[in-house]
Structures are given as C-alpha cells and as structure tokens.
Amino acid sequence: MGVLRSTQSLEAEVEEMRAALLLHDAWAWRPGGGAARAAEAAGVEARTVCVTGGTSFLGFAVVNRLLRHGYNVRLAIETQEDLDKLREMEMFGENGRDGVWTVIANVMDLESLHEAFDGCVGVFHTSSLVDPGGISGYTKHMARLEAKAAELVVEACVRTESVRKCVLTSSLLACVWRQNYAYDRRFPTTIDENCWSDESFCRDNKLWLSLGKTMAEKAAWRAARGTDLKLVTVCPALVTGPGFLRRNPTPSIAYLKGAHAMLAEGLLATANVGRVAEAHVRVYEEMSGTAGGRYICYDHVVRRGEEFTELQRQLGLPGRVPATPQDDDRPPRFQLCNRKLSALMSARRRCTYDAYFPVLYE
Template sequence: MAPPSPSPSPRVCVTGGGGYIASWLVKLLLSRGYAVHATVRDPCDQKNAHLMQLDGAAESLSLFKADVLDSAALAAAVEGCEGVFHVASPVPADKIADPESEVMVPAVKGTLNILEVCSSLKVQKVVVVSSTAAVHYDPNWPQGKPKDESCWSDRKVCRDNEIWYCLAKTVAEETVWEYAEKNELNAVTVCPCIVLGPQLQRVVNTTSELLLYVIKGGPDVLNDMLWHIVDVRDVADALLLVYEKPESSGRYICAPNYISAKAMLEFLKKRYPGYNYVKCKADVHQNSRITPIVSGKLSDLGWKPRALEETLLDSIEYHRKTGNLQDVEGQTYRLPDIFRHFQAANE
C-alpha cells in the first residue's frame, strides 16, 4: 500500500516582502513550513537578494513583482493563498513634500486594494500591519490612563500638526475596519511601535536610522520623552500568532517596552562608551502625546516578547558588525523626519 501523499504546505502572501518587518516574517513563515508568495517592486533588485538566501526559500518562496497600487499584480500574488499579511506601507525618512502621493495614497489606497483582492479571491484571513501612530494622538484620552486598543489617533490633530505618517496609518487602519465589516472579511490589525533589532535586508530602514542617529550624534537635541520599542522578531511572532489563532479579532497593540530617551542614552553609553551620542534635554517633555500604552490583549493571546535590553544590544551588535557605526568622512546623520515632530527639542 502506497504511503499517503504529504499534505501541501499552507500558502500565504506577504506584501512588501523585502522590507524590515516583512523579511523577518517571511523567514519565520518559511521556518514554520509555509509556502510564501512575497510581493516586491523588483524581484531582480539586489536589495531583495536576502530573501532567496533564507532557509527554505529555494523550495517554498516565490517573489512577485507587484506594487500596492496595481490590483492586477496583487491578485496574481494572492492567487492560491489561504491568508495574506499586508505589511507594505511607506515609512519615509526624508521630509514629506507631497503627503497625498508619498504616504496617503500608498497607505490608504494600497490597503483598500489588497482588501478588495482578498475578498474577490476568498482569502480566509488578512493580517494588516498598522502602527501605534494610529493610537497615540487622541487629545481626549484620560490623562494618566495607559492607552489601549480602544484609543485612536484623531485625524484632525494629525492633519493640523502635519503628522502625515500618523494620519496615513490612522486612515488606512480605519479603512480596514470599514471594509471588513461591510464585506464580512476576516481581518486583524497589529499596531507595532518603534521597531528595532537586527536587520535581514541590506538597506538601513527608517527606525534603524533613528537608532544610528542617537548613537552617532547629530545637530538635533532630543526631548526626554518615552520611546516605545518592540523587537522586529517579536513583531513577526505577533503577526503569525494572530494569524494562526482562530480566536484573534480586532486590533492588537504591539508595544511591550518603553524607556525615556535619557535612560536609554545612559544605558547605551554604559555598554558602548566610545560613540558621540546625541544630546538630550535634561527635563522630561511633559506635553508629549507619547504616553504609556499596553499590549495586554496580545499577551493574553500568548505573545511573549523579548526584554528591551536584548533588543537594544542585538540592534547595536548588528550595526557594529556591518560597519554602520563606523565614521565615514563627509557622512552626517540626521533625525528621520517622521520622528522630528515629537523627538526633536526646540532650542
């Protein structure tokens, strides 16, 4: 009697597969036996070469050329997949000149496109990466109460203060819930905070640029405010957890650790004393909208994130080994623009 044929691997799609979070998610999915369709802008671009070098990639990873604004290309990537992880979204490091075309359209229209594709192809579950940027900016939240999943950034506050990334993530996530309810789509959102940890891709991502700026120093003095930090590997774990748990629903804040800028600088200087660290204001920034937030809902699902110390040390070791912390003549470091609104102190 012939042995039973092995059951096919579950197949999922990851948008923006070459990015910081998505790369770790693809790595995790392959290690768990998934077949993965990953969308990238150009499968032949060297900045995506790390994906095909992952364990199991040769057998189980397929790269698809797709932009989030191209529904037909997205449909080709999603075809045959049981689930979709929508990770692709712009995180600009430079000053945003045209908010509509640079962040709003890719974030909002791109999200709507992938939701429509998932509906048309009867995808069983969609996990969308949002951000705590869609949580922090609620002027009416009770003072002293940690923010949770019921807290939403106010569109008007974001627009009036020109915090375009926060506005884009807020509108995009609201679009998820409006569409999912209207079309009975099984969707879950995950809201990570500042994501640090080692990289798999070569290009330094925006949040890692923030850490490099802190270590290497620069012209902007930082406010002594809270930094909510999560490890990129723990974000990948969270995304797979909410996908695999049938009881998962709604949004999940993914922000297990916070530390003041001053305390973080003291920690880093003690462990790595040889760098020209950024200056930090001595007094705590009292009026910041970045206040404590909680990840209890995600923890209740079984999420067990790393300690903050491990994330910070692993981040620095990665950048030290890759040479990103070496002084290069003529090279200056600057604060990524999306952090400038609340991180940079007024001199």
C-alpha cells in the same frame, strides 16, 4: 501572472523562471499519481500565504518566521529591482529555500493584487510606502497612498476566493496622538488597542507617518466590513533589532517625528523585529478562534532622555537630551498597555508597562 521560485533559481533569467514555475502548473510536473499530486497540492495550498513588502526589514522577518512555522510563502514584489535586491541580500537561509516564491504585484493595482493572492489562504500586508527623497522619508502624499494601498489589498483579499484571512501591519502611531485626553496626575491614562490617533491632530502637526498608518488601518477596516474576510491589525512600536540601523533607517526617522513629545508623555516604545514577526504569525494562527481586532506590540518603553539620544545618534539624527518624567520625578501622562497581545502570545494576562527585551539596538 508568473510565479517565481526566488531562492533556488536566482541565477536564471526572470522570464525563464516565470514561465517554468507557474504556480498552477508546478504540481503537474511532480512524480507520482494524480491523486497523490492533488492531495499534496491541497496540503500546500492550505499552508500558502502571500506577504507584501517582504524585502523590507519587518517584511523579511515575517517571511522567515512563516517559514519556520511551516508555511509556504508567496512573496509579492513590485519591481525587477526588488528581485535584484533579493539576490543581493541572500537572506533566505537553507530552511526557507523550498518554501518561497516571488510574484510581481503592484499594491496600487487591484487586478495585480488579485492575481498575486489567488491560491493563497492568507495575506500579510507588511509593505509601507516610503519616499527616500523626503527629509523624514514620509510625506503627506505618502499618507494618502498608504491608505489607498491598504484599501486595495483588503479589497483584493475579499475578491480572491481562496483568501480567508488578512494580517495588516499598522503602527503604534495609529493609537497615540490625541489632543483631548483627560489628565489625572494620580493615574496615567492607558493607551491600548481601543485608542485611535486623531487625524486632524496629525495633520495640524505634520505627523505624516502617524496620519498614514491611521488612515490606512481605518481604510482596511472599512473595506473588510460586511465581508467574510477575517482581518487583524498589528500595531508595533518603533521596530528595532539586529540590522535595523542598516536596513530600516528611513522608516525609523519618519517614526521619530514628534518623538520628544512621545518620550515626555511615556509613549515612545520599541519592538524587537523578531517579536513583531512572531506576533504576526500568532495572531494569524489564532484568527480561527478568539483572536481578532487590533493588537499593540512593543517590548520596551523608552523612559530616559539618554536612551532617546542613543537612538538619535545611531540613526544619525542631531538632538539634545530632553527632560523626561524619570529625569524630573514627574509621572508620565500615559501608560502603554499590550495586555491583549501578551495574553495571546504567552498567556500572561497583565498590562506590560515596561517589559525589557534584551536586543534593542545593533
């Protein structure tokens, strides 16, 4: 399988780059003695990670954040069209040009994934399946494919000797949907990383993205069970930030299915893309220590109907201003808690009910 130097050689033909920059041979062409080359190669390999879905809104942010932290990134893309998209985006900045390679890999093909991951010490599975022809961008079929892809990614990590750690992007939607929560009007029920969405409830209410993320995360945990692979999942809220309306409209629309209910219950939240990307890198770096399990990631809870309507408007969705607890003085039924991630990222051990992040919308 060929590995391409994506950002410095985009003008060259794909096959030329593939032949010229094979990962296992690249170091032999560098000047210097064999021992020096071996030491340099070992150092780079220890900082080499693979990212799936790197052309997506979140995936690209994760790639850039990894580059800032000094990692070498192998970008797993699925088609020639994805490579063309990278050419058009021109989004890799001066600091990242020496640290990014691309490799063709199909997330539904175990052998392809194994070859893509070989030589990497970590994998960030950020890719998400989206059907651009669907009304919401996500269908019941997509949910099944999402789960299968996550399972195959983790199996490929386990199979690849060099890979030690995997960070999988899930969603807050995999935590919030249940039909049998106890309700005490005096004290909101806390939703944290220990909560899971009910798959039957998601199916009954056609919440396909919620179902897909729940199924995918559970499939990943099953595939990692009993192995030496260290797995962590990050569950972000609706990912926003500069450019999200232009680059992330379809996943955003899929996320907002059922949003009126989430808003009324205090469960509709957003997460700035930069914070989510940083969370991925932080949990990866802490996996050798105490970090593990799941992490909820959000920085703003949408609490008023006007905020929600603005989200709908910017995404081109019709809708009215719904009543919210803050509008009619009723307390929300639930309270989101990201204490675990906050403690990891800022050492502030507290339950963040509504931590405002300044850049939410484009």
